[in-house]
Amino acid sequence: MAAAAGDARGCTSDDRGGDDLEAAVRVSLVSAEEAGLEESDGVAFRDLAPADLPALRELQTALFPVRYNDSFYERLFSPGYFTLVGIDAAPPSDGSFEGTAVAGGGALVAVASVRITSDWRVAYIMTLGVDHRYRRRGLGARALRLCLRATCERSRCQLAQLHVKSLNEAAVAFYNSMGFQADEAEGHAGLCRAHYLIEGEPYDAFALKYDLRPLRRDLGEEEGGPYSHYGSSLYSWAQSTCEGGCAIL
Numbered sequence: 153m154a155a156a157a158g159d160a161r162g163c164t165s166d167d168r169g170g171d172d173l174e175a176a177v178r179v180s181l182v183s184a185e186e187a188g189l190e191e192s193d194g195v196a197f198r199d200l201a202p203a204d205l206p207a208l209r210e211l212q213t214a215l216f217p218v219r220y221n222d223s224f225y226e227r228l229f230s231p232g233y234f235t236l237v238g239i240d241a242a243p244p245s246d247g248s249f250e251g252t253a254v255a256g257g258g259a260l261v262a263v264a265s266v267r268i269t270s271d272w273r274v275a276y277i278m279t280l281g282v283d284h285r286y287r288r289r290g291l292g293a294r295a296l297r298l299c300l301r302a303t304c305e306r307s308r309c310q311l312a313q314l315h316v317k318s319l320n321e322a323a324v325a326f327y328n329s330m331g332f333q334a335d336e337a338e339g340h341a342g343l344c345r346a347h348y349l350i351e352g353e354p355y356d357a358f359a360l361k362y363d364l365r366p367l368r369r370d371l372g373e374e375e376g377g378p379y380s381h382y383g384s385s386l387y388s389w390a391q392s393t394c395e396g397g398c399a400i401l
């Protein structure tokens with residue numbers, strides 16, 4: 153466990169400041185079907201809703217060594233942030249599944265949360281995880297692909313970044329398989345010494361990055377970004393109009 157929520161950084165949390173939130177852009181989302189990421193295994197992804205918070209806390213407590221404080225969860229609904237959650241509409245009813253029920257039914261079994269940096273260019277993946285009973289079924293890959301796609305649709309970011317504990321071999325293998333690369337700008341082979349402080353112990357992390365420009369081109373976006381021809385007024389409009397919206401992915 154972390155000594156304090158504010159001590160942990162990177163993929164399990166992000167300490168680069170939470171006030172530069174004016175980058176929020178929430179625009180209409182395509183459906184999961186249109187995205188080619190249709191529901192499978194009974195798990196569907198959508199934006200986090202306030203009523204999901206107890207289930208999200210429970211899942212993140214099981215997933216990460218970091219204990220996130222209230223301000224972390226409050227920030228998830230701030231401009232510049234978004235969180236996708238995977239909901240299993242019909243979790244096992246044989247008693248083997250113990251928790252994380254959400255309002256309206258179902259269980260919260262996966263999460264991916266993103267913060268857009270103030271220069272609107274980088275999407276920082278704060279958390280990504282899948283309930284241990286649902287792993288190795290492609291859910292993590294779906295969550296990551298959806299959040300990269302949503303980043304392209306909601307912002308003009310050209311790069312996704314994250315930190316992952318160097319000892320977390322599963323996650324390192326996962327991100328490698330998803331095309332993430334070491335971010336040499338943060339250290340040789342992306343290695344950041346003592347990036348995390350967990351229960352008073354320092355842990356190294358790898359800084360990883362993912363170039364979003366090919367994905368933007370795959371999505372049919374013209375060179376220069378989806379909103380380049382609108383100028384910043386669209387950002388203000390989108391922020392005031394769609395902020396806090398809840399979309400099904």
Ligand SMILES: CC(C)(COP(=O)(O)OP(=O)(O)OC[C@H]1O[C@@H](n2cnc3c(N)ncnc32)[C@H](O)[C@@H]1OP(=O)(O)O)[C@@H](O)C(=O)NCCC(=O)NCCS
Pocket residue numbers: 163164215216278279280281282283286287288289290291292293294316320321322323325326327329
């Ligand atoms: C990392 C994590 C999100 C992967 O989720 P998942 O749903 O099991 O991943 P997927 O099934 O989509 O796996 C996609 C690919 O990633 C790689 N991968 C995933 N888990 C792996 C593991 N334990 N060992 C080796 N490779 C792994 C594989 O290449 C896999 O493809 P394959 O199953 O066809 O071999 C999950 O293990 C997890 O939640 N871990 C705890 C939280 C965490 O550490 N998050 C990352 C840091 S924020």
